[in-house]
Amino acid sequence: MAAETARPRPAPPRPTPPRPRRAGRSGGGERALLLLVFAYVALTTLWPLAKLFAAALQPGEDGSPLGLMAEVLASRATARALWGTLATSGLSVMLSTVLGVGLAFAVGLIRLRGRTALVFLILTPLLIPSQTMALAWIELAGAHSPILGALGLAPAPGTANPLYSVSGIALVMGVEHMPLVFLATRAALRAVPADLVEAARVIGVPGPRIAAGIVLPLVAPSILAGALLAFTAAIGNFGVPALLGIPGRVSVLTTLIYQRLNGFGPSAAGQVAVLALVMAALAGLALALRGLALRRLAAPLPAGRPLEPTRSSPAGEVVLWLVVAMIAVVPLAALVMTALMPAVGVRFGWETASLAQFAAVIANAAVRRAFANSLLLALACAGIAVAVSVPFAYLVARRPGRLVRALDLAVEAPWVIPGTVVALGMILAFLPPLPGLGVSLYGTLAILLVAYLARFLPLVLRPVTAAAQTADPSLEEAARIVGAGLARRLAFVFLPGVLPAAVAGALLVVMTALNELTLSALLWSSGHETIGVMVFALQYEGNSTAAAAVAVLSTTLLFGLCALANAGARWLPERILPWRQ
Amino acid sequence: MPHLAARNLTKSFDGVRAVDQVSFAIPDGAFLALLGPSGCGKTTLLRMIAGLEDPDAGELLFDDVAVAGPRGSLPPEARRLGMVFQSYALWPHMTVRGNIEFGLKVQKLPAAERRRRIEEVLEVVGLSGHAARRPHELSGGQRQRVALARSLALRPRLILLDEPLANLDAHLRETMLAEFRRIHSMTGATFVFVTHDQEEAMAVATHVAVMNRGRLEQVGTPEDLYRRPQTESVARFIGRGRTLPVEVIGTQDGLCTVALAGGVLKVDGRAPPGPGWLCFHASDLAPAPPHGHFAGEVVNQIFQNGVYATELAPLGIEAETIGLALPDRLAPGTRIEVRLSGGWVIPREAAVSPAFAAVPPVRSPA
Structure with missing residues (x-):
């Protein structure tokens, strides 16, 4: 070899290189990480869902295979509830679609x-928890409605x-699920290139024909x-049918x-597991479609x-604001006014308005406990979700194997299937004492935490x-080259890169979990107790002004978080906060 | 003693061989350029040297110790080398100082030593006073220098550079090439440099490895590749070389006697009697009236850089056109005689290259 090309140098004493070890690329650290993530997903998601399936598929009292399922499916109550779910969901989707598409256009x-x-404002129905939405509409439409009452339109006292x-x-x-259609339609509209519309305009197609003939077909899927x-979402909704149904x-x-x-x-549990499976099947079908x-x-x-x-339309603008006021502002106003009433049935007015309900609920130990628990x-x-997501995302993005991909898919399940199904899985999995420990999580805050984590x-x-x-990915490779091990790379190179996304995600979790009801109710x-349960329980007892006061307090907290997120929006990744685009 | 050696390194992605049975050995302190078109496997080879990819087969040795092979491989964090990425891979949340210091902290160097090293490498790359900047506040050339400083700080004996000049403009590229050469001679470390640009490779490297479709075509000094290519594809790739099919009649003392277009001439080379390729460059050709080594017909001419770049169809030879520079405008179809003043003969069936570790490159004349 042409050794002369290198300058002769005294050979420095060389450290003995470490022995090669097997599989340098996917080191032991990454396998340990995968094992931890797997254990986490198995505990929070796979096991509860497996228990649910096992319970639903168990033999009937006479020992016939799948007997329980046959029994439950044949019952009149199941048929009624299934019909109720399909009817309310079907009708609500029609309304969501008409409203969402109209507003997006x-x-x-x-x-x-x-x-x-x-x-x-258009998105508030989705941001506000469904029990609060339901309560607000109840107060708006009821016999004691502070708004319809003032207009003389309220139903007669005593009528339902x-x-x-x-x-x-x-x-x-x-109304609550309209934003889902709105967001999907709006995103699709933004993907329509302007020149497709301009091409139609140039050959003289009038505006409404362009919207109906070109834009609508493009965004229809x-x-x-x-x-x-x-x-x-409608199938899995608990708050609205619980308070109204x-x-x-x-x-x-x-x-x-x-x-x-x-x-x-x-x-x-076995019987309702069958019902939960029916719901999961309906949701799965809709998602597959x-x-x-x-x-x-x-x-x-x-x-x-x-x-x-491009075009302004003053009339259209007025109509738009009126519709938005009707779906977002008026019900909330009714809720606030109800919360300001000293007692159920008192006519709302400036002289009667008082903060007495707020004082009362804040003084209530159970309500204070609920706020503390929910927070x-x-x-x-x-x-915990951030702590799990960072290594999880590292594996998904950098070392995608079959197991990682399967786990990535599995964790999606508790979010897309109805919350009631998840809650039931938790009961079935964690009601029996934990093996080895002899303690049951049921009846503690821990079961709520596990359920929230899964969802x-x-x-x-x-x-x-x-x-x-x-x-x-070369940012981490560069860190490997300078000798940084997995833990150090995760902490100093990977984490800073994904931190804004993690913070944004954590904010969404806090906003959603704070007012959670579906899981908490079971x-x-x-x-x-949690805030959602408190609102539900107070309303159930007939103390609707106190329920309204708690709902107003929690909604204020929620809007405070939105304002916080909004103020920090420039440090967060784009398109994380749904109302900023 | 060779510092870096590969034996039959092979790596496939989805059944496609990105690197196919590559073997080579380069001495300590060499500047090796891995040269080839995009997709030829040169970056995969570099990443295997770094430890960022594991070979499917074959062995990789640093100082005769296997770092990757059938018995497992050493992860990159344990290989103690430096690497400059094509994207530079500067950590955006750290300052220039932080980028350099991170590796030093990982190696548990004391603070005073870290400070000294940071000053030293920033001085070497000419960025003293920029330590507090963040990567997004720097120009492309400055980022490149930080990436280099970061890998120099750990004083590795092997530094890998993955197309480091791809994202720079032409002027900066020349400056950085000179910098690489200066820093290479200053540190005495072995450099491995991936590029698709042969002028870059020829300008900086002591050794050039030409890769094509995952295979190593030839490793040698820049002069070797230019003057004594071992395969037809290297001959045609380097310096826009030309090849003509010839019949080798005899070979003696490094000179081949070949038959070309009815004539006979002696050219450097070691091909055995039989079919051969005559390899040469445009600068080896000159018009030679009235009688040259072969004749051709003018096909096309363009005026370029003060001469007429002429496309010539050789007469009596099964070959595509060849190019040479002429001082005059000639009508298409004009017949001219051409003389060959250099060239190199290789066997024609030499489509498959021999294993290069086994064949030492010919020493270039002093």
Whole structure:
């Protein structure tokens, strides 16, 4: 060899290199990480869901295979609840779709002032927890309505609230899930290149024909996908049918499960597991159809300058604000006014308004405990979700094996299937004493935490994984080259890159978990109430002014968090906060 | 003693062989350029040297000790080398100082020593006074220098550079090439440099390894590759070389007697009698009226850099056109005689290269 090309140098004493070890690329550290993530997912997700399946598929009393399932499916109560679920969900989706598509087209095509504020208001029905939404609408439409009463339109005292019906449930759920269709449609509209519309305008096609003939067909698959998402949400909704359907004797699957478990205790777990499986199947079907709609129907669009609203329409603007006021502002106003009433039935007016209800609920130890519990749960859940998501996302983005991909898919399940199903899985898995420890998690705050973790992990994992996948992998490779081991790379190189996404995800978890009801309603125990349970219980007892006061307090807390997120928005990744685009 | 050696290194991705049975050995302190078109496997080879990819087969040795092979491989964190990435891979949340210091902290160097090293390497790359900047506040050339400083700080004896000049403009590229050469001679470390640009490779490297479709075509000094290519593809790739099919009649003392277009001439080379390739460059050709080694017809001419770049169809030879520079404008179809003043003969079936570790490159004339 041409050794002369190198300058002769005294050979420095060389340290003996470490022995090669097997499989340098996927080192032992990464395997340990994978094992930890697997154990976490198995405990919070796989085991509870497996228990649920096992319970639903157990033989009947006579020992016939799948006998329990046959029994439950044949019962009249099941048929009624299934019909109730399909009717309320179906009707609500129609309303969600009409409202969501209309608002998305208006916001996307009309030049508007205060667009961000308007979009935020359109999204409030989704941000506000469903029990609060339901309560607000009850107060708005009821005999003691402070707003309809002032207008002389309130139903006569003594008559039932008109919302305690199938159409009432559909109305409130339709408004609550409208933002899902709105967001899907709006995203699709922004992907339509402006030149497709301009080409039509140049050959003289009038505006409405362009909207109906060109833009609508292009965004139709996304609308369908959004509508199916709204349908999934409606099937799993507990807060609205619980507050409107139980007094109105409208049975749906979520409330039937709740009532069975409340009435018969854990002995009914097998029966309700069958109902939960039915719900999961409905949701799974809707989500499969959604995937199909997005893959098969959507035409690939060329990239281009996005469609910007060009024309102003003062009349349209007025109508838009009126609609938004009706769905977002008026019900909340009714809720606030109810909270300001000294007692149920007192006519609302400036001279009668008082903060007495607020003082009373704040003085109530159970309410204070509920706020403390919910805050603790939300913060702990957000913190743990971040701690799990960072290494999880590292594995998904950098070492995607078959197991990692399967886990990544599995953690999605508790978020997309109805919360009631998840809660039931938790009861079945954690009611028996933990093997080896002899303690049961049921009746403690821990079971709520595990359930929240299972359900809300995707809210952090999705943005963190997305950030990890767009980051340059050579940043970590460069750290390996200078000798940094896995723990150090995760802490000093990977984490700083995904931190904004993790913070944004954690904020979403806190906002969602703070007012959680569906899981809490089945898993709470005395001393371990949450805010959602408190609102529900107060309303159930007939103390609607106190319920309203608690709901107003928790909503204020929620809006405070939104404001915090908004103020920090420039440090967060784009498109994480749904109202900022 | 060779510092870096590979034996039959092989790596496939989804059944496609990215690196195919590559063997080579380069001495301590060499500056090796891995040269080839994009997708030829040169970056995969570099990443295997770094430990960022594990070979499917074969062995990689640093100082005769296997770091990757059938018995497992040493992870990159234990290989004690430096690497400059194509994207520079500067950690965006750290300052220039933080980027350099991170590796030093990992190696548990005391604070005073860290400070000294940081000052030293920033001085070497000419960025003293920029320690507090963040990567996004630097220009492309400065980022490149920080990436280099970061890998120099640990004083590795092997530094890998993955297309480090790809993201720089032409002027900066020349400056950085000179810098690489200066720093290479200053540190005495072995450099391995991946590039698709042969002028870059020729300008800095003591050794050039030409890769094509995952295989190593030839390793040698820049002069070797230019004057004594071992395969037809190297001959045509380096310096826009030309090849003509010839018949080797005899070979003696490093000179081959070949038959070309009815004539006979002697050219450097070691091909055995039989079919051969005559390899040469445009600068080896000159018009030679009235009688040269072969004749050709003018096909096309363009005026370029003060001469007429002429495309010539050789007469009596099965070959595509060849190029040479002429002082005059000639009508297409004009017949001219051409003389060959250099060249190199290789066997024609030499499509598959021999294992290069076994064949020492010919020493270049002093």
